[in-house]
Amino acid sequence: MSIDIIIIGAGPAGMSAAITATESGAKVLLLDDQPTPGGQIYRAIEAAGDKQATILGPEYMAGKPLAQNMRSTNIEYVADASVWQVTDEREVGYSSNGQARLVTAPAIILATGAMERPFPIKGWTLPGVMMAGAAQTMLKTSGLAAEGAIFAGCGPLLYLVAHQYLQAGVKIAAIVDTTAKANRLKALPHIPGALRRWDLLSKGQKWQSEIRKSGTRIINNVRALKVLGDTKAEGLSVNAGGTWQNIPSDHIFLHQGVVPNVNLSFAASLDHDWDEQQLCWRPKTDQWCGTSIDGVYVAGDGGGIGGGLAARASGEIAALGSLAKLGLIDTAARDSKAKTARTTLRRELSIRPFLDTWFRPSDDFRVPTDDDAIICRCEELSLKDIRDTIEIGLVGPNQLKSFCRAGMGPCQGRFCGLTVQELIAKQTNRPAADVGYYRLRPPIKPLRLEELANLQIEEDENIKF
Amino acid sequence: MFKRVINDAIADVVFDFEGAKITARSGESVAAALLADDLLSFRQTPVKDLARGPFCMMGVCFDCLMVIDGQPNRQACQVVATSGMKVARQHGAAELNIDQADPA
Amino acid sequence: MSTSYDAIVVGGGLLGSAVGYGLARQGLRCTILDEGDVAYRAARGNFGLVWVQSKGIGKPIYADWTMGSAERYPEFSTELLDRTGIDTSYSAPGGIHICLNDEEYEDRVEKMSTLTSHQNGRFKHEMLDRKAMLERLPALGPEVVGGSYSPHDGHVSPLYLMRSMQRAFVDLGGEIKNDNRVLDIQKSGDGFSVRTANENFSTARIVLAAGLGNKALAPMVGLEQPVRPVKGQIIVTERQAPFLDMPTTHARQTGEGTIMIGDSHEDIGFDIRSTPQVMQTIANRARRSFPVLSKAKIVRTWGALRVMTPDGLPIYDQSETMPGAFTAACHSGVTLAATHAMVYAKYVADGQLGRELEGLSVRRFDV
Ligand SMILES: Cc1cc2nc3c(=O)[nH]c(=O)nc-3n(C[C@H](O)[C@H](O)[C@H](O)COP(=O)(O)OP(=O)(O)OC[C@H]3O[C@@H](n4cnc5c(N)ncnc54)[C@H](O)[C@@H]3O)c2cc1C
Ligand code: FES
Numbered sequence: 001m002s003i004d005i006i007i008i009g010a011g012p013a014g015m016s017a018a019i020t021a022t023e024s025g026a027k028v029l030l031l032d033d034q035p036t037p038g039g040q041i042y043r044a045i046e047a048a049g050d051k052q053a054t055i056l057g058p059e060y061m062a063g064k065p066l067a068q069n070m071r072s073t074n075i076e077y078v079a080d081a082s083v084w085q086v087t088d089e090r091e092v093g094y095s096s097n098g099q100a101r102l103v104t105a106p107a108i109i110l111a112t113g114a115m116e117r118p119f120p121i122k123g124w125t126l127p128g129v130m131m132a133g134a135a136q137t138m139l140k141t142s143g144l145a146a147e148g149a150i151f152a153g154c155g156p157l158l159y160l161v162a163h164q165y166l167q168a169g170v171k172i173a174a175i176v177d178t179t180a181k182a183n184r185l186k187a188l189p190h191i192p193g194a195l196r197r198w199d200l201l202s203k204g205q206k207w208q209s210e211i212r213k214s215g216t217r218i219i220n221n222v223r224a225l226k227v228l229g230d231t232k233a234e235g236l237s238v239n240a241g242g243t244w245q246n247i248p249s250d251h252i253f254l255h256q257g258v259v260p261n262v263n264l265s266f267a268a269s270l271d272h273d274w275d276e277q278q279l280c281w282r283p284k285t286d287q288w289c290g291t292s293i294d295g296v297y298v299a300g301d302g303g304g305i306g307g308g309l310a311a312r313a314s315g316e317i318a319a320l321g322s323l324a325k326l327g328l329i330d331t332a333a334r335d336s337k338a339k340t341a342r343t344t345l346r347r348e349l350s351i352r353p354f355l356d357t358w359f360r361p362s363d364d365f366r367v368p369t370d371d372d373a374i375i376c377r378c379e380e381l382s383l384k385d386i387r388d389t390i391e392i393g394l395v396g397p398n399q400l401k402s403f404c405r406a407g408m409g410p411c412q413g414r415f416c417g418l419t420v421q422e423l424i425a426k427q428t429n430r431p432a433a434d435v436g437y438y439r440l441r442p443p444i445k446p447l448r449l450e451e452l453a454n455l456q457i458e459e460d461e462n463i464k465f
Numbered sequence: 466m467f468k469r470v471i472n473d474a475i476a477d478v479v480f481d482f483e484g485a486k487i488t489a490r491s492g493e494s495v496a497a498a499l500l501a502d503d504l505l506s507f508r509q510t511p512v513k514d515l516a517r518g519p520f521c522m523m524g525v526c527f528d529c530l531m532v533i534d535g536q537p538n539r540q541a542c543q544v545v546a547t548s549g550m551k552v553a554r555q556h557g558a559a560e561l562n563i564d565q566a567d568p569a
Numbered sequence: 570m571s572t573s574y575d576a577i578v579v580g581g582g583l584l585g586s587a588v589g590y591g592l593a594r595q596g597l598r599c600t601i602l603d604e605g606d607v608a609y610r611a612a613r614g615n616f617g618l619v620w621v622q623s624k625g626i627g628k629p630i631y632a633d634w635t636m637g638s639a640e641r642y643p644e645f646s647t648e649l650l651d652r653t654g655i656d657t658s659y660s661a662p663g664g665i666h667i668c669l670n671d672e673e674y675e676d677r678v679e680k681m682s683t684l685t686s687h688q689n690g691r692f693k694h695e696m697l698d699r700k701a702m703l704e705r706l707p708a709l710g711p712e713v714v715g716g717s718y719s720p721h722d723g724h725v726s727p728l729y730l731m732r733s734m735q736r737a738f739v740d741l742g743g744e745i746k747n748d749n750r751v752l753d754i755q756k757s758g759d760g761f762s763v764r765t766a767n768e769n770f771s772t773a774r775i776v777l778a779a780g781l782g783n784k785a786l787a788p789m790v791g792l793e794q795p796v797r798p799v800k801g802q803i804i805v806t807e808r809q810a811p812f813l814d815m816p817t818t819h820a821r822q823t824g825e826g827t828i829m830i831g832d833s834h835e836d837i838g839f840d841i842r843s844t845p846q847v848m849q850t851i852a853n854r855a856r857r858s859f860p861v862l863s864k865a866k867i868v869r870t871w872g873a874l875r876v877m878t879p880d881g882l883p884i885y886d887q888s889e890t891m892p893g894a895f896t897a898a899c900h901s902g903v904t905l906a907a908t909h910a911m912v913y914a915k916y917v918a919d920g921q922l923g924r925e926l927e928g929l930s931v932r933r934f935d936v
Contacts (some may be wrong), residue, residue, distance in 0.1 A: 408868075450852075457849075559810065
């Protein structure tokens with residue numbers, strides 16, 4: 001049976017897109033690389049009970065009905081299915097259970113979400129250093145938390161996870177806040193726009209004050225960080241207000257915001273724009289989430305950071321856009337059905353300028369200043385290695401990549417791309433947007449050669465409705 | 466050290482890590498189970514032979530690579546632990562085992 | 570005002586970088602003009618073989634020219650290492666061409682004897698049966714019937730080769746100007762004036778080494794460069810422990826341990842997409858040659874455009890109407906890099922191409 005829409009990613013965006021599309025009679029194939037639906041925000045939501053509700057809060061639990069709804073709708077949902085290629089002919093290559101397949105559909109929605117922004121400081125590769133989102137993922141999937149950890153960086157998620165730790169009764173050694181003071185003034189003009197989600201701001205305030213009341217140490221005015229230790233993390237060296245201090249801990253959780261995970265959208269050759277406010281690339285989209293390739297849509301945080309509710313809304317919009325294109329609904333139905341989602345989306349995005357400005361990571365945390373700080377984790381290239389390469393006279397990340405292998409390891413640039421781009425911009429005195437990004441190629445995730453050799457192309461009897 | 470703060474799931478999966486028996490909850494990743502067992506260093510890098518462990522827990526950093534059931538360089542944070550699995554740290558580059566090769 | 574040079578090389582790929590380095594080595598004040606970060610670059614997409622055993626079969630002139638470069642490679646790469654500290658990972662353990670059936674083997678026997686007959690014993694090779702092949706490459710699969718071995722063959726990291734040539738060039742006072750796509754070349758006085766999107770330059774000599782771009786540039790100096798793109802797709806695995814001691818025509822293990830597998834020949838214009846269907850074919854052939862690769866993980870694939878001439882041989886010319894202007898195009902820029910830097914650049918510096926290159930002029934296509 002032929003598929004109308006292939007949706008990649010079963011987070012809020014992908015699930016709501018799948019539900020919306022199926023409700024209007026489309027045959028949907030929903031592919032996700034995780035064992036259970038939920039995406040990052042609702043990871044392991046199906047197994048969540050009262051204890052999770054207490055620790056992780058109502059925003060997390062809101063994912064449960066969504067996942068239930070997705071399960072009870074007639075959607076072909078394939079878990080553990082990792083998509084490694086989307087071509088401009090709308091072929092989708094994916095692998096599950098060691099078998100690669102190539103399927104096609106007239107519409108494809110990429111809903112692959114976000115990842116945490118790289119945080120390249122000295123020692124960030126040592127065992128024991130993880131991202132704050134990783135700490136949260138372990139809490140969600142395994143009920144695991146690290147006693148006496150340090151949370152360092154900036155952004156709502158940092159405080160959210162720290163707050164969840166406290167809810168779980170886990171002590172935190174320190175919160176090291178790298179938010180630049182100067183951001184506050186710049187964010188002020190955005191307050192009126194943010195008022196529509198004032199509840200979110202006051203929630204943030206509440207977390208902070210509860211954290212403070214718990215007696216957790218909070219260090220502000222942080223200018224520089226280094227992880228201590230040789231073979232594993234032993235603590236964090238913090239420069240706050242000009243003086244250095246060492247805080248011992250085996251566990252350091254870093255975070256400075258999330259950025260769209262663009263490997264698939266770049267490898268699919270979609271056009272992208274540099275977003276100076278969010279300091280990241282995002283695929284160019286129209287009002288129905290359509291991209292530069294006809295029939296390919298992008299929904300959710302993969303198209304620009306808006307958060308879980310915005311992701312749900314944009315998932316609906318992308319689904320409606322593709323339904324109309326496939327002729328499954330008319331444009332009048334499309335427009336009227338999209339109204340609620342558009343209102344939600346507008347409301348959710350209204351707070352972004354404020355948040356993005358207030359929590360804009362400082363220059364020195366995006367491009368390190370320590371010569372021996374690792375930039376490319378896979379190829380183990382330091383700031384100095386990369387600087388020396390740029391010095392030959394090259395102008396962009398692709399030349400750089402070919403000269404020193406930055407971005408050629410298994411993570412395929414996910415954790416060095418933005419840093420390299422901004423470093424080249426800084427060193428050659430050009431705007432980051434002009435420097436560009438790595439040219440990414442499929443497969444976006446390592447693929448066993450035999451999977452490729454045995455690739456099943458086209459009609460697949462394993463897909464049924 | 467990581468500890469379980471939510472204990473609602475059944476821990477009935479037992480796998481082998483370099484000779485030791487590790488207990489995991491059903492549905493969790495190999496990486497989570499090993500972190501719960503206080504293992505932080507999962508591999509030695511192929512370039513400079515340095516220790517690394519899980520960093521992102523969402524499949525994007527490739528720092529959790531291990532040898533799982535004889536297959537090198539698998540992302541331990543993306544592989545659900547199952548009983549009887551054999552897990553070992555990844556030392557340097559992947560080995561291609563000529564004896565195990567099966568022709569097409 | 571425009572900056573003035575002894576020589577301008579248009580194109581900063583493998584050919585241009587080698588010629589630029591060679592000119593700087595001759596003491597010329599020189600600049601390389603290149604495009605921006607994203608362009609059709611064969612130099613960044615190629616396979617990295619320094620390969621003799623397939624070149625110039627039936628064309629002794631090209632066989633000689635190739636052999637000359639391979640013979641200079643040890644000295645060339647050592648020189649680069651000494652100058653820059655960059656190890657190009659060059660090694661010449663010999664190379665193998667794998668045959669998967671008797672027909673391929675018979676064809677190979679014939680080709681190798683043709684090549685031998687060209688060069689009066691200078692070209693050495695051995696035909697190997699299955700047993701002899703396995704002694705050299707134990708990982709070969711059951712379908713392999715035999716192959717040819719030549720001690721002249723080797724491989725190099727094309728990326729580090731580029732980087733070291735450019736580094737050495739810059740260290741010798743050369744300038745690399747990226748984001749300078751050449752738009753116009755005019756005769757001016759004894760030399761040329763060159764206009765790019767960003768700047769103007771004047772120069773006594775000019776070498777057009779812009780790959781596929783040469784087609785449009787050559788007429789500006791009164792020459793022709795009938796080059797066209799032929800796409801090659803390559804797949805590459807993550808780093809593996811050493812398993813392949815010498816390069817083969819379709820697979821080689823790099824200094825870092827990754828395995829490069831390639832490459833297709835597709836005559837489809839300016840298209841560098843990686844297509845699943847072709848990637849599958851490449852993977853299949855690799856698995857038949859080396860079943861052990863089945864479990865290796867592919868981290869990247871890419872398509873790049875070869876610079877192809879009508880007969881596959883390089884083209885070298887000097888302009889008669891505009892003396893001081895040279896054109897060069899080839900699709901084996903890695904193999905020929907040593908000769909381009911050490912021999913060809915000298916000819917340009919002297920203002921006169923060597924006799925042995927007469928047969929490689931574009932005039933050979935005139936009928
Ligand atoms: C680690 C982390 C934790 C976060 N925690 C919170 C939080 O607690 N609260 C909050 O408000 N926001 C949180 N965020 C932000 C939140 O993730 C987003 O706002 C929201 O999840 C976006 O929804 P989405 O559907 O666009 O993407 P996601 O929820 O990320 O869903 C995308 C899905 O696609 C899958 N996928 C990606 N690539 C492929 C592929 N190639 N093949 C197959 N499947 C693929 C992913 O595994 C995932 O399941 C977090 C972000 C991160 C990175
Ligand atoms: S921890 Fe990052 S990929 Fe597994």
